Amino acid sequence: MANALDVKFDLVVACDLNRGIGKENGLPWRLPGDMKHFRELTSAVEDRQKRNAVLMGRKTWESIPPKFRPLPNRVNVVLTRNGAYDLDPQAIAAESIDAAMEKLSQLEIEKYFIIGGAHLYEQAVHHPSCNFLYLTEIDEKFQCDVFFPSFEALFTLISTSKTFDDNGIRYCYKKYQRNK
Numbered sequence: 001m002a003n004a005l006d007v008k009f010d011l012v013v014a015c016d017l018n019r020g021i022g023k024e025n026g027l028p029w030r031l032p033g034d035m036k037h038f039r040e041l042t043s044a045v046e047d048r049q050k051r052n053a054v055l056m057g058r059k060t061w062e063s064i065p066p067k068f069r070p071l072p073n074r075v076n077v078v079l080t081r082n083g084a085y086d087l088d089p090q091a092i093a094a095e096s097i098d099a100a101m102e103k104l105s106q107l108e109i110e111k112y113f114i115i116g117g118a119h120l121y122e123q124a125v126h127h128p129s130c131n132f133l134y135l136t137e138i139d140e141k142f143q144c145d146v147f148f149p150s151f152e153a154l155f156t157l158i159s160t161s162k163t164f165d166d167n168g169i170r171y172c173y174k175k176y177q178r179n180k
Ligand SMILES: NC(=O)c1ccc[n+]([C@@H]2O[C@H](COP(=O)([O-])OP(=O)(O)OC[C@H]3O[C@@H](n4cnc5c(N)ncnc54)[C@H](OP(=O)(O)O)[C@@H]3O)[C@@H](O)[C@H]2O)c1
Pocket: 012, 013, 014, 015, 020, 021, 022, 023, 024, 025, 026, 027, 056, 057, 058, 059, 060, 061, 063, 079, 080, 081, 082, 085, 094, 095, 096, 097, 115, 116, 117, 118, 119, 120, 121, 123, 146
């Protein structure tokens, strides 16, 4: 068990060139390679007795097709201020990021990932426990109605992958660390 105050979390997001992340409560693109990368990044553990946790806003949870949720092999935490929200009993509801971390401190969790959406990212980039930002940078502009917050002044770029191509859409993976 971990002390909730000591635990750091990372952010995972895919953005277009305008920092767009979604439209009509879905993703504006289809990138199977990035989906695989997301699954591997958020699922991989060194200690097989543990699992990683994925924290998401209620709308992001609802954007995942029911047959694919909860996301397998990860502890799914859904943020909602609605105490009466009818959540799948296999997922955990929490009323704030801190409440989520407190609940997760009772479990054997290796890594903590905030996986969206825009409302949750907006709070997370300013949270003192935020550490790495795993950003898939898509080299195009899509019609979006939700955006990742401006983050460049808060984070330092530490690595950039080669460029990938899915169905003609080019993207790369960037890893940032939040400035102390
Ligand atoms: N490109 C990407 O990487 C990516 C990743 C994830 C999501 N998305 C996209 O983002 C969009 C959804 O984002 P969104 O901003 O509309 O919604 P969201 O952040 O997923 O969910 C917002 C809801 O989460 C709850 N919430 C947020 N912060 C909370 C807090 N601190 N404490 C308690 N509850 C909290 C509230 O639920 P209640 O109203 O129930 O209180 C709020 O209405 C979709 O289009 C989705 O496809 C994109």
